[in-house]
Amino acid sequence: MKRVALTIAAACLLVPAHLAAQDDGVVIVTASRSDRSNYEFYDDDQSAIGLTRTADYFVKPLFVNSDSRDAGERRRELLAMLRATIERAPGAGIALVAGSYSLQPVTLENYEELPIGYGGRPDTSRVQIFARIPVRGSNQRARDADKQIEAFAKSIPATGRSFIETGSTSLAITNPDQYRLEVVKTVAEEAKRYAAQFGSDYGVEIQGLDSELYWQQASETEVFLYIDHSFVIRPK
Template identity: 60%
Template sequence: MKRLILTAAIMAVAMPLPAAAQDTIVVTGSRQDRSVGNAYFTANNGPSAIGVTRKADYFVTPLYVSSDSRDRDARAEELFAMLSATIDRAANEGITLVAGSYTLKPVTRANMRELPVRGGNRPDTSRVQIYARIPLQGEAASVRATAKDIAEFVKGIPATGRSFIDVGTTGLAIDDPEQYRADVVRHIAKESTRYAAMFGSGYGVEISGLEGDLYWQQSSETEVFLYIEHDFTIQPK
């Protein structure tokens, strides 16, 4: 029974992934929010203890490019003029600009006007949200240093009219989280089998839920924790 179940799980994770799975995913996006609401918890109210912790691929800092001119059309033109200047400066600074509430796509002059323009935090304000993405490299990488670099980057961007940029809190992003599904399953198989062995050689384990969604959330300044909601039952072979 145990062998059949675990074999089926490994076959499931080996199936081809959809194209969207190859994208960069912001950890502070909807999947993190979903996992916080739906994950099962340990006794100390933490997330599932069986999963994989790994270093993120990027720091991502939200940038809100805005204008508070009275005229709506003027606001749009001003914020897109400043966004265009942001794109130019980012190319010179080695910073990648991306956008998306969940999956992050590059922002260019060609597609910048496709970004949704929303109201800002003040009346008569329009804004678009993008992210400044910087690869997370080296042991000395930190949110503080990244935030400082982004602040200096923003200071050098020329404003048009009443346009301005607000800087958000730096978070994390990972490339293609589904590539870690098999590793998560291996950890689940190893741990559940170890628990079954505590009851003696006559016991095995039945695992369910491994075909479910892969979840992730930030676990430290530079790391993310990936896991699958699952159940396992220890029973006689």
């Protein structure tokens, strides 16, 4: 019998975000918002095997700034507006978190410990936090979450020359690694379906399932999780 081998690579076209512990394992999905049904996300090199699930949160960066000339005054104004933001967040149904890799709740007890950085303009200081609200099912639109957070940011009273700027709304998921086994099962089932097309005399060998878990934004409210892998179908 002539030997036949079919190799299907699962490399992703987009640069994925690596798994990083944040808060309770919450990670921000930084891929640009685009539905995976969009043709631009499919080509011969992209993985189409993985797990798609609803994200846990919408997150939007908030930049609390002050551009007063005096450095001490900038700090006082910035912290005053940040405090007002924290005090008003619960009433708006918004949680505030901060950090690069380990996102922690922003509270009245710890907000003064947040790092104050350069605000992009002379004599401007800035603190970055994130506004976070739950995704309440696939029918909730990102634009609705965006409007809610924008309205909240505009409601915060300024102190002196303080002001708030916002960034783009993204998705976040809690502890992505908890879905590793589901991703592996999905890959295994799909590989077996491919092998079955060649008859009972063929089996499948899968490689790479011990590699890192990746994710990217799949739609307005969904995240696509996958493991960079390949499988080969050959006679048993």
